[in-house]
Amino acid sequence: MEKRGWDVLILGGGPGGSTLAASLARRGRRALVLERERFPRFHIGESLLPRSREVFEELGVDEELDRRFLRKYGARFLCGATGRESTYRFAESFEPRFHHAYQVERAEFDQVLLEHARKLGAEVREEWEAKDVLFDGSRAVGVRAKNLREPSEVVELFAPIVVDATGRDTLLASRTRRKASITRLDKTALFSHYRGAFRQSGQDEGNIQIVIFEHGWFWFIPFRGDVTSVGVVVSSSWMQQKQKGEPLEAFYDRTFARSPLAAELIAGAERLRPVSALADFSYRVDQLAGDGWLFVGDAGGFLDPLFSTGAHLAIKGGALAAEAIDQALRAGDVSRASFVAYEANVRYAVDLFLGVVQSFYAGQFRETLFEPNQRPTIRKIITSMLSGDVFHVDRRPPWASFLRDHYPAELPTFA
Ligand SMILES: Cc1cc2nc3c(=O)[nH]c(=O)nc-3n(C[C@H](O)[C@H](O)[C@H](O)COP(=O)(O)OP(=O)(O)OC[C@H]3O[C@@H](n4cnc5c(N)ncnc54)[C@H](O)[C@@H]3O)c2cc1C
Structure with missing residues (x-):
């Protein structure tokens, strides 16, 4: 049993886990990341969105990413059947300051982010696999983990908060059967x-x-x-x-x-x-947080990659989770109530994307995407969505409400 005074145990060191760890470290919180693999390692999910750069700037890693990776200024859509095409440039969004993102080989990108979290003060253990989240009643209190370099070493680690950032492995949601496939995205x-x-x-x-x-x-x-x-x-x-x-x-x-x-x-x-x-990669979980635990990134749901949204939701989700966790620890209340705003914010963003993706497959949004005489405001709205400007639960600007009203998400039901 190890009790080293960590504030947060983070399971998984992908973009969600490493962003969370770095953001917590910047706030002076003690975070331990357990990552099953040794980085660098291949991962799919290589096209980023501009609004992740808000987080990269906050964490002081944007310049390094700019030095290493190709800038992505826009998205070009082409339709084979009609010969139509349309290019959306991020500079034409409502917030033109974020006019580019990056195209990244994930082996290198994930390693840069994880190293950055380390540099900021997070403890990172690679080749450590989380086996189980430990509960005291309904409250998460720790994790059982295995050192893969010393397979006989299985330890129990404890902290007030456990974050599942294990990606598509969905460690906790799989164990608790809290996962459902998303309608018509098979x-x-x-x-x-x-x-x-x-x-x-x-x-x-x-x-x-x-x-x-x-x-x-x-x-x-x-x-x-x-x-x-x-x-x-x-x-x-x-x-x-x-x-x-x-x-x-x-x-x-x-x-x-x-x-x-x-x-x-x-x-x-x-x-x-x-x-x-x-x-069958799209799924949703019924709850993004509970007493002493949160999901960040793919561990809490995944949406068809049509608009390259996954890494952004993990990165921005990691930053938002850090804020919520910091406040919860300060208030001495790590119950689910402390994470309701985090959950609402992430859900708002995911559901905005989800509705548009579902409408794309149904055909309606595809028409709008290629509309020859598209109104400039519609173009701006689509460009802002494509740039990842979707975390608006508090402000609900008219353009985001327009998307949510026109393309309502169809959600799965949970038993
Ligand atoms: C086909 C496809 C295409 C995609 N294209 C894009 C794209 O273009 N742009 C985009 O933004 N997103 C894309 N995505 C999504 C993107 O891959 C993910 O959304 C993103 O990687 C999520 O980050 P994460 O940190 O939540 O999870 P991950 O990046 O999966 O990281 C999770 C980490 O947890 C570790 N882990 C797992 N289990 C354990 C355990 N038990 N103990 C310890 N560690 C563990 C893993 O080794 C991994 O390093 C795509 C996805 C798919 C399926």
Whole structure:
């Protein structure tokens, strides 16, 4: 049993966990991060949103990220069926100060953030796996963890607050069966990296390109240099076309063959990694916090990556959780009541994105995205959403309310 006077135990050192740890350390709170892997390690989720830079600036890491990664000034959408295209540039959002984001190889990006948390004073243990959250009644009090370098070493660690930031592993939500799939987002992603794929030039070089076709959409995320992340998100009905025993690479190529536009963007390019697949990736949990515990990032839900929202929700969620935790510790009340505002803020942001994503698949938002005579205000609204300006539960500006009213999220029910 270890009681080292930590304020917070953070399970997982991805962008959610490391941002939380860094933000807590800046507030003088003692945080311990347990991360199962040794960084650097591959991770999907490579296109960031501009509004994460608010957090990077606060934490003093934005300049380092700017030195290392390719700037992303906008998002270009192309529709194979109609030949229409539309580019949204973040400088045209309601807050043009955040006019770029970054395209990042996650192995390097996640390591930079975790190292930064360490530099600011958080304790980080890599190759430590959280096995279980320990409860005293309904209140989380600690964690049982294993040192993977000394597998016989399983210890119990205690702190007033435990944060599950284990990403899609959803350590706590899986154990407590608090997870539900999101209606009509039963998609599969196939992805790899390529050398020499097409990219735009000048300031547009770093744009994400999204190509829509009959079975879903492709992403093209250029990194600094000549490597591009290329993936496709497809419907479950298209996945059923995969033949038994057909290698994933062959099915991936066959998917590209259905979209001449997407195929053209990788013509002559070299595939650098085996194709990976992830199925049914959108889910929600019934509660984002309880007595002595919180979820941050994917551990508390995941939304189809159409608008590259996952890392932003984890990063901004980490920063907001730090604020709520700091206040709760100061007030000496770590019960669920202290985290209600955190939960409401994250839910507001997620549901805004969710409604628009669901409407995209239903067809309505797709029309608006490519509208030839789009009103300038609509363009600004879409651009602001795409830049990640979505955490507005307190202010509810008219443009955010417009999105929520026009594209209401359809939520799963929990038993
Ligand atoms: C196909 C696909 C494409 C995507 N594209 C994008 C994109 O372009 N842009 C974007 O922003 N997002 C994208 N995402 C989402 C993005 O990957 C995630 O939202 C983001 O990584 C969430 O960060 P996190 O810190 O919550 O979780 P993670 O980044 O998953 O980090 C969790 C960490 O916890 C560790 N861990 C897990 N279990 C344990 C344990 N028991 N003990 C200790 N440590 C543990 C893991 O090793 C990991 O390092 C995409 C997702 C998918 C599926």
